[in-house]
Amino acid sequence: MSRWASALPDREEVLEAKRKAIIREAAKVFNRRGSHGATLDDVAERLGVSKAALYRYVQSKQDLLYACHEEAMEIARESVDRGEREGRTGLEKIQIGMSTYLREMIGAMGVPVLILEENSLTGDQARHIMGLRDEFEKRMRRLVEEGIGDGSILPLNPKLAMFMLLGAVHWVTKWYSPDGAWSADEVADALIEMATRGLAAQPGDRLMATIHNS
Amino acid sequence: MSRWASALPDREEVLEAKRKAIIREAAKVFNRRGSHGATLDDVAERLGVSKAALYRYVQSKQDLLYACHEEAMEIARESVDRGEREGRTGLEKIQIGMSTYLREMIGAMGVPVLILEENSLTGDQARHIMGLRDEFEKRMRRLVEEGIGDGSILPLNPKLAMFMLLGAVHWVTKWYSPDGAWSADEVADALIEMATRGLAAQPGDRLMATIHNS
DNA sequence: CACTTTTGTGACTTAAAAGTCACTTATGTC
DNA sequence: GACATAAGTGACTTTTAAGTCACAAAAGTG
Numbered sequence: 405m406s407r408w409a410s411a412l413p414d415r416e417e418v419l420e421a422k423r424k425a426i427i428r429e430a431a432k433v434f435n436r437r438g439s440h441g442a443t444l445d446d447v448a449e450r451l452g453v454s455k456a457a458l459y460r461y462v463q464s465k466q467d468l469l470y471a472c473h474e475e476a477m478e479i480a481r482e483s484v485d486r487g488e489r490e491g492r493t494g495l496e497k498i499q500i501g502m503s504t505y506l507r508e509m510i511g512a513m514g515v516p517v518l519i520l521e522e523n524s525l526t527g528d529q530a531r532h533i534m535g536l537r538d539e540f541e542k543r544m545r546r547l548v549e550e551g552i553g554d555g556s557i558l559p560l561n562p563k564l565a566m567f568m569l570l571g572a573v574h575w576v577t578k579w580y581s582p583d584g585a586w587s588a589d590e591v592a593d594a595l596i597e598m599a600t601r602g603l604a605a606q607p608g609d610r611l612m613a614t615i616h617n618s
Numbered sequence: 619m620s621r622w623a624s625a626l627p628d629r630e631e632v633l634e635a636k637r638k639a640i641i642r643e644a645a646k647v648f649n650r651r652g653s654h655g656a657t658l659d660d661v662a663e664r665l666g667v668s669k670a671a672l673y674r675y676v677q678s679k680q681d682l683l684y685a686c687h688e689e690a691m692e693i694a695r696e697s698v699d700r701g702e703r704e705g706r707t708g709l710e711k712i713q714i715g716m717s718t719y720l721r722e723m724i725g726a727m728g729v730p731v732l733i734l735e736e737n738s739l740t741g742d743q744a745r746h747i748m749g750l751r752d753e754f755e756k757r758m759r760r761l762v763e764e765g766i767g768d769g770s771i772l773p774l775n776p777k778l779a780m781f782m783l784l785g786a787v788h789w790v791t792k793w794y795s796p797d798g799a800w801s802a803d804e805v806a807d808a809l810i811e812m813a814t815r816g817l818a819a820q821p822g823d824r825l826m827a828t829i830h831n832s
Numbered sequence: 833c834a835c836t837t838t839t840g841t842g843a844c845t846t847a848a849a850a851g852t853c854a855c856t857t858a859t860g861t862c
Numbered sequence: 863g864a865c866a867t868a869a870g871t872g873a874c875t876t877t878t879a880a881g882t883c884a885c886a887a888a889a890g891t892g
């Protein structure tokens with residue numbers, strides 16, 4: 405047994421933490437430059453190490469890209485979980501789920517969603533990620549249907565509504581900067597309020613989020 | 619003077635038509651694979667010619683990418699023009715402008731919008747395209763302000779509203795397929811109706827577009 | 833047809849980034 | 863301190879796609 409018992413992070417943990425850091429940084433670069441435009445030299449430089457060092461933590465660029473996608477889908481899944489747990493109507497579940505998702509993506513430690521370029525993943529990896537994405541989208545669609553059923557959402561096409569919301573949300577990663585005037589929380593609240601109002605059966609006659617009133 | 623007077627397309631026209639075809643095809647590939655992931659061999663193959671042939675019509679891949687962006691911004695500009703001309707309130711102008719824009723992008727001959735990857739354009743070209751984009755966004759924002767002023771739109775943050783709408787619209791290029799069940803027109807109408815309802819001061823109590831009622 | 837101009841090609845060179853490896857530096861253990 | 867193991871590096875090879883070029887095929891013109 406090493407000194408300090410298990411009070412100090414052991415090797416495994418440090419290793420895993422470094423791998424996570426690589427994934428986070430890579431996700432940002434992939435997202436800004438596209439998966440083919442991003443270079444591992446670039447990721448390495450942002451982390452202050454050499455490219456060769458990265459290869460101790462990831463097998464290949466493909467592997468890294470795959471890990472980023474997995475992370476993003478994990479965030480998506482947890483966000484819907486939370487929406488389903490905490491919301492009372494279909495609409496509320498969507499609002500909570502989507503704003504959680506958005507906050508996680510653009511927040512300090514977030515892995516921004518990755519634009520799915522055709523071709524960036526292949527074979528089993530592509531199939532797995534697409535499977536997760538389809539599942540996520542199916543759950544979102546069901547929440548829309550639930551909302552229509554319970555009267556919180558207007559009769560409309562669930563698939564189209566889901567795509568509209570996802571577009572509004574994913575696009576944020578293209579323009580949002582943490583250095584700007586708005587916090588991730590403010591953006592998430594205000595954007596989701598506005599976007600979901602389009603579906604609401606009883607839309608309020610004013611918007612409550614802080615960004616709208618400043 | 620050649621025979622048939624000017625009834626036959628002359629060389630210049632044919633040349634220009636071929637260049638347009640290259641731009642359209644390239645735009646699709648850039649959009650699906652990202653600007654770095656797209657290869658000119660691929661574009662050439664889709665057009666049934668060799669890569670070397672492309673270089674008779676474009677100077678470089680950069681030049682081609684730039685032309686695609688210019689084309690997309692031209693479409694954007696014309697769409698706002700039409701909205702401003704035909705709409706009566708700020709909200710109506712936005713609805714007309716945005717649905718025109720979306721139809722043009724995903725329609726048969728459309729040049730899908732290009733995700734602006736950082737780094738894909740550089741120097742003067744990047745500055746020019748960003749200038750056009752900023753101008754487009756500024757006009758959209760002004761229409762939101764106009765709508766707030768004339769009472770057709772709720773008091774809200776114009777910049778955020780614009781980003782929400784643009785996200786919903788641009789995202790369509792990621793999932794829409796002309797081979798699917800929905801026509802470009804149907805999608806444009808239904809999506810814009812839903813998305814702009816979120817901003818409307820007097821949102822209707824049901825959605826009219828065909829997709830929602832089928 | 834004979835000649836010129838335009839359009840297009842396959843085989844090449846070049847550039848950039850992925851991926852590897854023999855080696856150095858750091859860390860932890862007795 | 864001495865040894866063992868892990869972490870990290872610079873210089874290399876390999877791969878892929880951009881871009882070029884000498885030549886071939888096609889089209890226009892007298």
